Amino acid sequence: MQQQIESVIFASEEAITLQVIRQVTGVEMDSAALQEVVEAINREYLESGRPFSIHRIAGGYRMLSREEFAPLLRKLLAPKIRRRLSRSILEVLSVVAYHQPVTRGEIQQIRGVSPDYAIDRLMERGFIEVQGRADTPGRPLQYGTTKEFLDLFHLSSLKDLPKLREIKEILREHEEQEYLSQSGGEKLSPAATGQESGAGDYDREEKG
Numbered sequence: 310m311q312q313q314i315e316s317v318i319f320a321s322e323e324a325i326t327l328q329v330i331r332q333v334t335g336v337e338m339d340s341a342a343l344q345e346v347v348e349a350i351n352r353e354y355l356e357s358g359r360p361f362s363i364h365r366i367a368g369g370y371r372m373l374s375r376e377e378f379a380p381l382l383r384k385l386l387a388p389k390i391r392r393r394l395s396r397s398i399l400e401v402l403s404v405v406a407y408h409q410p411v412t413r414g415e416i417q418q419i420r421g422v423s424p425d426y427a428i429d430r431l432m433e434r435g436f437i438e439v440q441g442r443a444d445t446p447g448r449p450l451q452y453g454t455t456k457e458f459l460d461l462f463h464l465s466s467l468k469d470l471p472k473l474r475e476i477k478e479i480l481r482e483h484e485e486q487e488y489l490s491q492s493g494g495e496k497l498s499p500a501a502t503g504q505e506s507g508a509g510d511y512d513r514e515e516k517g
Contacts, residue, residue: 310336314343315350315363324369324460343370367459401427402436406458406470410440410451428452436461 313334318325327343330336338346347370351362361374374382401424404416416424431437440453454467464470 310334311346311350314346318347318363318370319372321371324367324371326369329369364463366463366465367456368465369460371460371463373463397422398427398430402431402454402458405431405437405452406454406467409453410443411453412443412445412449412451414449416452 313336314330317330317333321329327338327340330343331338344365347363347365353359354362360378361372363370364373400420401416404419404424405411408415408419413424413428416428428437435455435457437452437458438455439450441451442448443451458464459466
């Protein structure tokens with residue numbers, strides 16, 4: 310049973326839920342039992358010095374490399390990471406994450422420029438979604454983050470969001486390393502390389 314669970318988590322490209330694990334393996338268990346199996350697997354990984362472990366993120370489980378190996382893996386993945394989330398799109402995403410549910414007008418009020426392009430791109434990528442309408446004149450749409458957003462940033466829930474000042478540090482580093490990349494440097498931004506496939510594929514600035 311443990312090997313079955315380990316294999317399906319290993320093979321999944323995104324966080325895999327208990328329901329899917331049950332369907333694929335045919336093993337009936339509750340979340341507590343699954344957590345015990347995952348902890349047993351992780352103990353084996355730790356004892357054998359494996360460079361990865363299983364994490365619970367976005368309501369499911371995913372196998373991730375240990376943090377200390379991130380710089381090495383960024384070098385490996387760098388050739389594949391070309392088109393990245395622009396700073397402006399990251400800023401809009403952070404506004405949605407911290408102020409959700411939030412309307413386009415509220416985002417524009419916070420940032421001072423139209424968020425339309427960024428919202429459209431983030432919707433296409435599945436990082437944000439419409440979550441209702443505001444109880445204000447015109448009933449504008451309200452936006453919030455999705456499970457894909459949690460999965461992308463390896464978060465179990467919105468409670469795990471970093472502090473706003475940490476987001477600002479990430480954005481500043483992203484801008485600095487974007488400049489280095491354009492100047493022939495090899496450093497890559499955390500927003501672009503801290504995640505696996507899907508970390509972002511937009512390099513255009515928002516219009517407006």
